[in-house]
Amino acid sequence: MLSRLILSLALLTHLTAVAQTPVSTSGITTHDPSTLQKEAGRYWYFSTGHGIQAVSSTDLQTWKLEKPVFERGTWPNWIDSTVRGFKGHFWAPDCIRMNGKYYLYYSCSTFGSPVSAIGVATSPTLDPQSPDYRWTDAGMVVRSKTRDDFNAIDPGLMRDTDGRVYLVYGSFHGGIGAAELDTLTGKVKAGTTVGRVAGGRQSDWEAPALHREGNYYYLFVNNGFCCKGLNSTYYIVVGRSTSPLGPFVDREGRDLTAGGGTLVLRTTGPYIGPGHVGVLREGKQTLASIHYYDADDKGRSKIAIRRLKFRNGWPVLE
Template structure:
């Protein structure tokens, strides 16, 4: 995203991937491959593999999309929404929105791909929406999942989806304001299950928390999130 910069699974996944590559390089004695082609990606989604092709969606107009068959050479692919279009409901929650989506996240459940996306102009009014697809090519918008108005203590951006040990589906989200939040999702629809919303990581004094990601390991749940200032070159603190 821009002002808030997301990485949902994002920075954690990126760091984990980089550490894995570094370990492989160190212990194998081989050089890492330099990415080729359309390799610019801000706030990348989870990498999704279908029929031998790897897919990544990123911040960008109509939800930017790149693909690769080898994880090295990347090609621009069709966006989720057609050029110049976006779901009409968004302007009711984010006035002035023009189709530049932030921090998408894609997950596969029961043969259906669920694409969660952020709609924001960098202010308090923002929303997370959902689109679904059977094949990663044709997408049907399912509308709003959660939104923020001018008095909401949470920011509705940076969605990250996970399933707990009991099979319940959750979405961690939020940036700045009062920190990161959690809502439960209906496993049948992927939409919000109830009105309960939990604050899971309070904001720092500078309200920098964003792009949370949750995972379970060894009987514990782990919450990762980003904080600091991004996109400022060597002066970044992200």
């Protein structure tokens, strides 16, 4: 009996360790990674940094820093008159392919300010070595001015099975907003109103990501506080809906606009403050990229890639 108990505990410990180990990590400092993209056998992600940091890999194991989207010290002119004090440090980009091009959405703001904007740039390819590589800015998508607005940072994109594309975004302040995009312009569809799908009342909701699985749409969102290294309290929650524009409710039926949210992932072992979900279907598996603060490396922020699975209709990150 004792031997069986010891064996069971050992097996449980092993399974827990497996569940806590990402598919991939990278030593490159990474914050707010975009949804992974795959082009011509190479994976790409973009993240917070001067000019928008770009990183690539052929195997999800060995990662390489690429040239930034915008040369350091340069950025689209419209930002200067929209976000005073912006100095070229872009936040939390996300990327999606539409119309034979990559659309890269990026955030412009200053820390703690509600004066923010999300812009979009396009390129036929992600490969800087290609003669077709060229990022062309298409201007502002949404903006915010006061703490009552949806703070215009942290864009997340999702293409539905019918080809329609949706944007979720926001941080604290007015909560998380959602709207359908025009797939030709990449901007919010004419006549569309941005609706609140989570948070509000200055509460700690940010970094949204939208994903469809079967008949449900899942809204991943972060609670807690990022950007504090080992002291970061970020954790990921989720709600689901039968519509990409909500309402989203958690496992107990609580609306995410009223404080609901089912826990998906929190600090585990050396992986401090996980957050900023992006989802990529890769063959028969679904991968989720996140960032975390590495307790084994003085709290540096890094990317981790985990398997996304669904059990009883709710997501699990392994």
